[in-house]
Amino acid sequence: MDLYVILDKSGVQRGEIIDAQGLLEAMRRTLEKIDKLRQLNLTEEAKEILNNATIFLNIEKQREFC
16 A cells, blocks of 8 residues: 555545655655665565565655645
Protein backbone atom coordinates (compact mmCIF):
# COMPACT_ATOMS: atom_id res chain seq x y z
CA MET A 1 0.00 0.00 0.00
CA ASP A 2 1.53 3.34 -0.94
CA LEU A 3 1.43 6.57 1.01
CA TYR A 4 -1.42 7.97 -1.09
CA VAL A 5 -3.66 5.05 -0.20
CA ILE A 6 -2.71 5.18 3.47
CA LEU A 7 -3.45 8.91 3.73
CA ASP A 8 -6.66 8.57 1.73
CA LYS A 9 -7.91 5.77 3.98
CA SER A 10 -7.07 7.82 7.06
CA GLY A 11 -9.23 10.68 5.79
CA VAL A 12 -6.47 13.13 4.89
CA GLN A 13 -7.46 15.34 1.96
CA ARG A 14 -5.14 16.70 -0.73
CA GLY A 15 -3.42 19.88 0.40
CA GLU A 16 -4.04 19.11 4.07
CA ILE A 17 -0.47 18.06 4.73
CA ILE A 18 1.45 21.05 5.99
CA ASP A 19 4.96 19.59 5.90
CA ALA A 20 4.81 17.63 2.66
CA GLN A 21 8.35 18.71 1.75
CA GLY A 22 9.67 17.22 4.98
CA LEU A 23 7.88 13.96 4.26
CA LEU A 24 9.24 13.83 0.71
CA GLU A 25 12.76 14.54 2.00
CA ALA A 26 12.47 11.68 4.50
CA MET A 27 11.36 9.40 1.67
CA ARG A 28 14.35 10.48 -0.44
CA ARG A 29 16.79 9.76 2.40
CA THR A 30 15.20 6.37 2.96
CA LEU A 31 15.60 5.52 -0.73
CA GLU A 32 19.28 6.46 -0.48
CA LYS A 33 19.68 4.10 2.48
CA ILE A 34 17.95 1.34 0.54
CA ASP A 35 20.43 1.84 -2.33
CA LYS A 36 23.32 1.44 0.12
CA LEU A 37 21.77 -1.71 1.60
CA ARG A 38 21.41 -3.21 -1.86
CA GLN A 39 25.21 -3.14 -2.18
CA LEU A 40 25.48 -5.69 0.64
CA ASN A 41 25.28 -9.45 0.28
CA LEU A 42 21.57 -9.84 1.10
CA THR A 43 19.24 -12.79 1.25
CA GLU A 44 16.51 -13.04 -1.36
CA GLU A 45 13.97 -12.22 1.36
CA ALA A 46 15.82 -9.02 2.26
CA LYS A 47 16.05 -8.04 -1.42
CA GLU A 48 12.29 -8.54 -1.79
CA ILE A 49 11.59 -6.39 1.26
CA LEU A 50 13.77 -3.60 -0.12
CA ASN A 51 12.04 -3.86 -3.51
CA ASN A 52 8.63 -3.56 -1.84
CA ALA A 53 9.80 -0.59 0.21
CA THR A 54 11.02 1.12 -2.96
CA ILE A 55 7.61 0.68 -4.55
CA PHE A 56 5.92 2.25 -1.52
CA LEU A 57 8.40 5.13 -1.52
CA ASN A 58 7.58 6.28 -5.04
CA ILE A 59 8.28 9.99 -4.57
CA GLU A 60 6.83 11.10 -7.91
CA LYS A 61 3.52 9.41 -7.16
CA GLN A 62 3.44 10.93 -3.67
CA ARG A 63 4.03 14.44 -5.05
CA GLU A 64 0.71 14.11 -6.88
CA PHE A 65 -1.03 13.67 -3.53
CA CYS A 66 0.82 16.37 -1.63
